[in-house]
Amino acid sequence: MLVGEVKSIKELYGLDLIAPGHRACAGCGALVAVRQILMASKKPLIVVNATSCLEVTSTPYPQTMWKVPWVHLLFENAATAASGIEAALKALSRKYGRQEHYIIAFGGDGGTFDIGIQALSGALERGHRFLYVCYDNEAYMNTGIQRSGATPLGAATTTSPVGSKIVGKVQNKKDLLEIVAAHRIPYAATASPSHWKDLTNKVRKAQSYDGPSFIHVIAPCNRGWYFDPSYTIKVARLAVETRYWPLYEVENGRYRITHSVPSPKPLEEFLKVQRRLSHMLLPENAEVLERLKAYVDERWERLQKLSACFT
Amino acid sequence: MSLLQPKTLKPMSTSEAVAYAVKQTNVDVIAAYPITPQTIIVERLSEYVNNGELDAEYVAVESEHSAMSACVAASLTGARVFTSTASQGLALMHEVLYIASSLRCPIVMAIANRALSAPINIHCDHSDVMGSRDAGWVHIFVENGQQAYDRIFQAFRLAEDEDILLPVGVNIDGFFLSHAVEGIATISDNEAAMFLPPRRTKYYVDSSMPMTFGAFALPDWYFEIKEQVASAIEKVPKKLAEVEKTYYQMTGRMYGHVGAYKTEDAEVGLVCAGSAAATAKFAISRLREKGIKAGLLSIRLFRPFPVESILPHVKGMKALVVMDRAMSPGAPSAPIGQDIKTMLYDAGINIPVANFVYGLGGRDISAAEFESIILKMVEDLRSGRPIERGVRYWGLRS
Ligand SMILES: Cc1ncc(C[n+]2csc(CCOP(=O)(O)OP(=O)(O)O)c2C)c(N)n1
Ligand code: SF4
Numbered sequence: 001m002l003v004g005e006v007k008s009i010k011e012l013y014g015l016d017l018i019a020p021g022h023r024a025c026a027g028c029g030a031l032v033a034v035r036q037i038l039m040a041s042k043k044p045l046i047v048v049n050a051t052s053c054l055e056v057t058s059t060p061y062p063q064t065m066w067k068v069p070w071v072h073l074l075f076e077n078a079a080t081a082a083s084g085i086e087a088a089l090k091a092l093s094r095k096y097g098r099q100e101h102y103i104i105a106f107g108g109d110g111g112t113f114d115i116g117i118q119a120l121s122g123a124l125e126r127g128h129r130f131l132y133v134c135y136d137n138e139a140y141m142n143t144g145i146q147r148s149g150a151t152p153l154g155a156a157t158t159t160s161p162v163g164s165k166i167v168g169k170v171q172n173k174k175d176l177l178e179i180v181a182a183h184r185i186p187y188a189a190t191a192s193p194s195h196w197k198d199l200t201n202k203v204r205k206a207q208s209y210d211g212p213s214f215i216h217v218i219a220p221c222n223r224g225w226y227f228d229p230s231y232t233i234k235v236a237r238l239a240v241e242t243r244y245w246p247l248y249e250v251e252n253g254r255y256r257i258t259h260s261v262p263s264p265k266p267l268e269e270f271l272k273v274q275r276r277l278s279h280m281l282l283p284e285n286a287e288v289l290e291r292l293k294a295y296v297d298e299r300w301e302r303l304q305k306l307s308a309c310f311t
Numbered sequence: 312m313s314l315l316q317p318k319t320l321k322p323m324s325t326s327e328a329v330a331y332a333v334k335q336t337n338v339d340v341i342a343a344y345p346i347t348p349q350t351i352i353v354e355r356l357s358e359y360v361n362n363g364e365l366d367a368e369y370v371a372v373e374s375e376h377s378a379m380s381a382c383v384a385a386s387l388t389g390a391r392v393f394t395s396t397a398s399q400g401l402a403l404m405h406e407v408l409y410i411a412s413s414l415r416c417p418i419v420m421a422i423a424n425r426a427l428s429a430p431i432n433i434h435c436d437h438s439d440v441m442g443s444r445d446a447g448w449v450h451i452f453v454e455n456g457q458q459a460y461d462r463i464f465q466a467f468r469l470a471e472d473e474d475i476l477l478p479v480g481v482n483i484d485g486f487f488l489s490h491a492v493e494g495i496a497t498i499s500d501n502e503a504a505m506f507l508p509p510r511r512t513k514y515y516v517d518s519s520m521p522m523t524f525g526a527f528a529l530p531d532w533y534f535e536i537k538e539q540v541a542s543a544i545e546k547v548p549k550k551l552a553e554v555e556k557t558y559y560q561m562t563g564r565m566y567g568h569v570g571a572y573k574t575e576d577a578e579v580g581l582v583c584a585g586s587a588a589a590t591a592k593f594a595i596s597r598l599r600e601k602g603i604k605a606g607l608l609s610i611r612l613f614r615p616f617p618v619e620s621i622l623p624h625v626k627g628m629k630a631l632v633v634m635d636r637a638m639s640p641g642a643p644s645a646p647i648g649q650d651i652k653t654m655l656y657d658a659g660i661n662i663p664v665a666n667f668v669y670g671l672g673g674r675d676i677s678a679a680e681f682e683s684i685i686l687k688m689v690e691d692l693r694s695g696r697p698i699e700r701g702v703r704y705w706g707l708r709s
């Protein structure tokens with residue numbers, strides 16, 4: 001049920017809702033993803049933002065990047081703020097004829113996986129109509145690259161450094177989309193700004209449902225991942241092509257891989273271009289690398305099986 | 312018309328009276344999370360919504376942090392918003408309270424005042440509200456169910472005034488008031504609608520005027536934005552007096568910023584807040600029978616602290632006894648004691664002040680205890696004994 005499917009990038013021209021002059025780093029993956037999402041979004045739109053790189057770099061008072069109404073309250077409550085706006089518009093439109101709006105909440109991985117997961121779960125369970133987008137740069141970038149529940153195994157962050165005894169993060173990444181899907185919301189998907197058509201169509205699909213929806217988008221961060229700022233989209237694409245970042249959706253409980261990767265590139269291709277992960281290619285870290293590969297393979301296999309169930 | 316006419320009184324607990332008033336304000340959004348002793352308020356409101364008696368969205372959030380977050384967002388969107396909490400709930404809201412005041416959200420919250428853990432305790436004291444007294448909220452204390460009912464209407468009218476635009480807490484002593492039943496004089500739905508028409512506000516979240524709410528402000532702007540909260544709250548005493556006047560014309564009921572009893576010729580003044588005021592009033596009348604010139608000052612508007620309304624009462628007094636139902640460990644005075652002493656110092660009044668912390672965790676205080684505290688003060692004054700400085704703890708087990 002694709003309502004208003006995006007077929008050509010030309011359809012999105014002129015819909016840019018981000019003004020120039022924001023303070024994000026050159027080549028910030030989050031900003032690229034957000035720009036695509038806003039271009040694709042249905043209107044009228046209200047944006048909610050959790051405290052994060054996106055929030056801090058886009059609204060240096062008295063300036064703002066946002067050409068849409070935008071609300072930021074705190075780090076852990078973007079989903080709740082969206083609930084409050086939705087509830088208010090529902091009541092005000094019923095009582096006084098106020099116009100209804102589409103609502104998109106943006107949170108980073110820290111604001112979504114960790115400190116904001118309770119608020120997110122509550123909002124999904126209550127069934128408010130809004131799209132939550134977690135832009136995932138796999139660490140707390142705004143506070144200086146600390147590890148989060150989204151940081152992958154082995155990655156070096158400022159609170160999971162590569163030490164002489166412990167090498168980077170010891171745990172695997174939390175599987176957030178599965179947690180979200182377990183709320184049985186109508187639509188949940190992963191996405192990547194390297195696959196803009198897949199991403200923008202997922203936004204439209206998500207917004208066609210009268211209920212909560214969720215998109216988990218990879219957002220390469222050259223500051224925290226240590227790669228050349230011109231490589232953002234290349235890194236995002238490598239994540240997809242190595243099966244590190246599977247593109248799939250869970251629509252009304254039905255799993256579907258939306259971009260198949262029949263012959264994946266070796267995971268090493270993704271790791272070697274980023275200094276946060278490249279140490280895993282050293283011989284002494286072979287065991288960590290194997291564990292990460294196993295995690296990636298198992299996840300892909302499971303998704304393939306789940307997808308097969310519904311086709 | 313209805314002025315001072317005898318009303319038929321409806322028997323209600325204070326919690327039910329609050330819920331009934333909120334229903335009559337035609338509130339748009341309620342977001343709340345249950346906690347003893349606030350639960351009856353939110354249960355009644357849920358019934359009103361589910362029975363179609365109140366056209367509002369009831370957002371049954373998963374925590375008090377989310378309750379206040381949803382309230383702030385709904386308020387920014389232009390809705391009339393109510394919530395209620397107590398104790399740990401207010402503590403969990405703490406960081407959001409500042410967002411509510413700084414983003415100028417006219418939310419009204421009933422706080423069924425309760426002690427803070429640990430040890431966990433569900434009974435009354437003022438530790439919860441005192442812990443958040445610097446968050447930029449207006450705070451009102453009530454002494455009975457009638458005041459609670461009336462203050463809900465006044466709180467919304469004050470909060471939503473475009474000169475104020477600040478959140479208001481209506482503080483109701485847990486159990487002592489929240490669960491006490493009394494006859495309440497109510498206003499009609501028509502009167503309520505006239506006193507409080509639907510909320511109108513200039514700036515709100517809407518695509519017709521895309522604006523940024525909650526921007527990131529650096530040292531070049533942050534200070535100015537914060538100062539605006541202080542200058543807005545300064546306007547509250549005058550504005551609340553106007554609101555009360557209008558309400559008085561409709562109901563014949565008016566409370567003021569401070570409840571003064573027999574202060575005209577009083578030599579010793581007793582200062583307290585909340586339900587203890589009624590007990591203290593009884594103690595004062597008994598002392599008067601004994602010829603002791605004591606008077607009562609019940610703090611009804613607590614933030615902003617109504618210095619101008621209190622000062623005329625204390626001008627002729629020889630000493631004050633300040634009773635605090637909360638402590639401020641390590642501070643030279645307990646919360647209300649701090650405000651009173653600052654007020655006296657600024658006014659150049661150098662009289663002794665005895666500051667007691669009492670009634671924590673719901674420990675009761677009797678009229679006889681108030682009497683003995685005042686009698687001791689009177690004796691000390693007569694004999695010229697120095698009044699003990701600092702904070703004393705009243706009513707501890709020996
Ligand atoms: C309650 C609270 N704790 C901690 C912080 C500090 N803080 C602000 S942003 C942030 C990290 C944000 O990480 P993420 O959500 O991943 O977004 P990113 O900056 O990486 O885009 C932290 C820890 C805060 N603002 N509030
Ligand atoms: S640190 Fe990373 S996420 Fe933050 S603005 Fe820079 S590139 Fe973007």
Ligand SMILES: [Mg+2]
Nearest residue numbers: 108109139141
């Ligand atoms: Mg992050």
